[in-house]
Amino acid sequence: MANQPVPVVTAFDWVPEFAKGLVRDLRVRWAFEELGEPYAVEKFGAANPRPDGYVNWQPFEQVPAFREDGVEIFESGAILLYLAEKHGALLPKRDNARWRAISWLFAGLNSVEPSCMRYFAYTVFNPGKEWTEGATEAVVPLLRQKLRRVSDALGDGEWLAGEFSIADIMMVTVLNSLKDTGFVAEFPALAAYHARATSRPAYQRALAAQLADFDGPPPEGRG
Amino acid sequence: MANQPVPVVTAFDWVPEFAKGLVRDLRVRWAFEELGEPYAVEKFGAANPRPDGYVNWQPFEQVPAFREDGVEIFESGAILLYLAEKHGALLPKRDNARWRAISWLFAGLNSVEPSCMRYFAYTVFNPGKEWTEGATEAVVPLLRQKLRRVSDALGDGEWLAGEFSIADIMMVTVLNSLKDTGFVAEFPALAAYHARATSRPAYQRALAAQLADFDGPPPEGRG
Numbered sequence: 001m002a003n004q005p006v007p008v009v010t011a012f013d014w015v016p017e018f019a020k021g022l023v024r025d026l027r028v029r030w031a032f033e034e035l036g037e038p039y040a041v042e043k044f045g046a047a048n049p050r051p052d053g054y055v056n057w058q059p060f061e062q063v064p065a066f067r068e069d070g071v072e073i074f075e076s077g078a079i080l081l082y083l084a085e086k087h088g089a090l091l092p093k094r095d096n097a098r099w100r101a102i103s104w105l106f107a108g109l110n111s112v113e114p115s116c117m118r119y120f121a122y123t124v125f126n127p128g129k130e131w132t133e134g135a136t137e138a139v140v141p142l143l144r145q146k147l148r149r150v151s152d153a154l155g156d157g158e159w160l161a162g163e164f165s166i167a168d169i170m171m172v173t174v175l176n177s178l179k180d181t182g183f184v185a186e187f188p189a190l191a192a193y194h195a196r197a198t199s200r201p202a203y204q205r206a207l208a209a210q211l212a213d214f215d216g217p218p219p220e221g222r223g
Numbered sequence: 224m225a226n227q228p229v230p231v232v233t234a235f236d237w238v239p240e241f242a243k244g245l246v247r248d249l250r251v252r253w254a255f256e257e258l259g260e261p262y263a264v265e266k267f268g269a270a271n272p273r274p275d276g277y278v279n280w281q282p283f284e285q286v287p288a289f290r291e292d293g294v295e296i297f298e299s300g301a302i303l304l305y306l307a308e309k310h311g312a313l314l315p316k317r318d319n320a321r322w323r324a325i326s327w328l329f330a331g332l333n334s335v336e337p338s339c340m341r342y343f344a345y346t347v348f349n350p351g352k353e354w355t356e357g358a359t360e361a362v363v364p365l366l367r368q369k370l371r372r373v374s375d376a377l378g379d380g381e382w383l384a385g386e387f388s389i390a391d392i393m394m395v396t397v398l399n400s401l402k403d404t405g406f407v408a409e410f411p412a413l414a415a416y417h418a419r420a421t422s423r424p425a426y427q428r429a430l431a432a433q434l435a436d437f438d439g440p441p442p443e444g445r446g
Binding site for chain 1: 278282283284285293294295296297298299300301304305318319322323325326328329330332333334336337340341344345349352353354355356357358361369372373375376
């Protein structure tokens with residue numbers, strides 16, 4: 001252990017209020033907390049400079065990026081997969097269940113999150129514009145359909161792939177973006193799932209760690 | 224070989240004109256063609272019934288879904304990853320390059336495709352509505368920024384992770400959704416990359432196979 005460098009995750013030192021608890025390094029922190037493994041945070045923003053050449057590490061200059069033993073990874077889904085493979089945890093062992101979990105990992109990112117993000121982009125970033133209401137009305141049925149399908153797939157099961165896995169870390173943090181919109185509550189199985197996941201001690205520790213790291217000043221002109 | 228069942232991919236037997244070449248089973252077909260491995264297509268639509276219990280295989284009832292040796296997978300990204308792992312191909316061997324490719328696989332699906340899909344949803348599914356122009360104007364800068372970052376990351380390199388990989392299959396088919404909008408052409412490195420990829424014989428075979436499978440009649444009321 002003494003010679004092993006601690007893996008590094010990037011995060012922001014400040015975000016506006018609406019983004020607290022939603023920045024995607026939460027997913028990686030949560031996985032580390034479930035694994036009981038240490039990690040270091042390299043944070044940047046107004047108070048801390050962006051790491052040199054960050055664009056070569058994270059081509060979109062977002063967070064999280066990840067580094068361990070010379071392996072650099074970006075995209076929260078890829079980092080979760082790496083951690084699960086490396087530690088032989090947070091993924092079922094049997095082939096069919098393992099690939100079910102990996103399927104759901106991708107589904108969180110590509111079948112569910114885009115509708116959530118459209119809703120978020122309209123209502124949080126573009127409230128009250130002349131096109132917002134029409135665009136929002138157009139995406140809500142799609143969003144509800146995606147949520148219903150996840151809820152139906154869960155049924156009375158506890159987790160998406162039988163046991164708790166990186167698929168659940170992904171799906172639950174995707175659902176977080178819907179916050180207090182009431183959409184998740186429309187689907188009792190989904191709401192119970194979300195509550196079950198976010199009450200896990202590892203989630204609570206990860207969330208507290210993300211929030212504690214927002215200790216930088218706002219950029220000029222922001223409050 | 225004789226005893227090995229051929230893996231199965233689901234596809235549609237009919238799609239409207241705008242969707243031809245865009246349905247995501249193309250990604251899986253392309254991977255099979257690059258691998259030189261056989262696959263079977265289970266197609267459905269107006270002419271062929273949906274497989275019984277399809278929702279348990281593909282929770283969103285979309286395509287592609289995949290089955291091999293009792294392992295069922297959905298989400299094109301997960302299927303590509305499975306094929307690469309199983310065949311030890313289409314992913315670099317060295318750890319850092321391998322995870323770079325997997326990062327780009329996720330980036331195609333989550334950092335690039337959502338903006339493309341928003342543009343597509345506005346201009347193809349909702350042309351001329353009173354909110355379409357405003358919503359489109361709001362997403363175009365984001366879309367251009369994503370394309371610029373991919374183009375910059377490519378630079379004068381041939382493929383996203385050094386050698387051709389499942390990341391390229393993903394990114395190129397994501398870019399396909401922009402079709403003749405002119406956005407890809409704005410970024411010469413990206414346009415050259417797209418042309419380089421789609422001129423591969425394996426891509427051409429996969430595309431021809433998808434188009435040939437659209438041999439069903441349109442659903443009632445569609446032409």
